[in-house]
Amino acid sequence: MNDTIAMPDRDTVLCMSLSGRPSNIGTRFHNFLYRELALNYFYKAFTTTDLPAAIGGVRALGVRGCAISMPFKEAVIELVDVMEPSATAIDSVNTIVNVDGVLHAYNTDYAAVASLLASNEVDPALPAAVAGSGGMAKAVVAALRDRGCADVTVVARNAEAGTALAGQYGFRHSTTAPDGARVLVNATPVGMAGGPAADDLSFPAALIEAADTVFDVVAMPPETPLVRAGRAAGTTVITGAEVIALQAAEQFVLYTGVRPDPDLVRRASEYSRS
Numbered sequence: 001m002n003d004t005i006a007m008p009d010r011d012t013v014l015c016m017s018l019s020g021r022p023s024n025i026g027t028r029f030h031n032f033l034y035r036e037l038a039l040n041y042f043y044k045a046f047t048t049t050d051l052p053a054a055i056g057g058v059r060a061l062g063v064r065g066c067a068i069s070m071p072f073k074e075a076v077i078e079l080v081d082v083m084e085p086s087a088t089a090i091d092s093v094n095t096i097v098n099v100d101g102v103l104h105a106y107n108t109d110y111a112a113v114a115s116l117l118a119s120n121e122v123d124p125a126l127p128a129a130v131a132g133s134g135g136m137a138k139a140v141v142a143a144l145r146d147r148g149c150a151d152v153t154v155v156a157r158n159a160e161a162g163t164a165l166a167g168q169y170g171f172r173h174s175t176t177a178p179d180g181a182r183v184l185v186n187a188t189p190v191g192m193a194g195g196p197a198a199d200d201l202s203f204p205a206a207l208i209e210a211a212d213t214v215f216d217v218v219a220m221p222p223e224t225p226l227v228r229a230g231r232a233a234g235t236t237v238i239t240g241a242e243v244i245a246l247q248a249a250e251q252f253v254l255y256t257g258v259r260p261d262p263d264l265v266r267r268a269s270e271y272s273r274s
Contacts (some may be wrong), residue, residue: 073135132187
């Protein structure tokens with residue numbers, strides 16, 4: 001496939017992402033779809049040490065859409081103008097749409113996680129453990145609740161945040177994963193390429209070996225230590241790359257007003273990881 005991306009011109013609509021550790025997955029995904037659908041859009045990934053200034057730039061420069069990744073999903077809330085229902089429901093933002101200088105905040109993570117839990121037939125009767133208490137963990141815990149899961153433990157070192165998240169849904173908080181957990185979800189940066197815990201597992205090896213489902217929201221690398229361990233154990237594995245594809249497809253619709261067909265989304269996802 002021709003990898004050439006058309007350079008922006010004066011009429012190009014700009015979209016971007018903000019992440020603690022940017023990857024090229026979203027960039028390749030969105031630019032692939034722009035090219036295939038002949039849309040004069042351009043997407044670029046950024047990081048920042050000054051979130052208010054970066055969001056101010058989105059507003060001032062007329063950037064149409066901005067994807068928000070860890071660790072900014074909660075901090076950005078006070079910087080937007082309108083919290084749409086998908087973001088308000090879980091108090092977490094992963095998408096900003098700029099409408100004539102008014103910043104609307106959405107969350108497409110929840111829909112992606114809920115879809116993957118359903119398509120992988122995750123058993124709601126099994127005890128689940130979610131590592132993390134930030135914005136992505138909020139989407140995961142809400143999706144597990146709506147899947148019908150009643151036995152969920154939020155595993156977080158931050159006791160205040162972990163207890164608050166668990167209590168919101170009638171679940172429990174712990175600083176360690178319970179021995180009986182059979183659905184394991186990592187919603188922390190553990191295992192993320194380039195991070196301080198890039199080679200670490202978010203759950204003990206014994207728990208992974210006994211798990212029914214292992215789910216890692218980290219997308220880079222495509223095969224994290226947790227994903228690799230889950231596959232070696234023969235469990236059902238759900239990857240961060242799958243989350244990225246589904247949530248990015250919904251972001252694409254919000255940015256462009258165009259819904260690509262499922263086959264094109266699949267091709268964009270494959271291209272983004274190639």
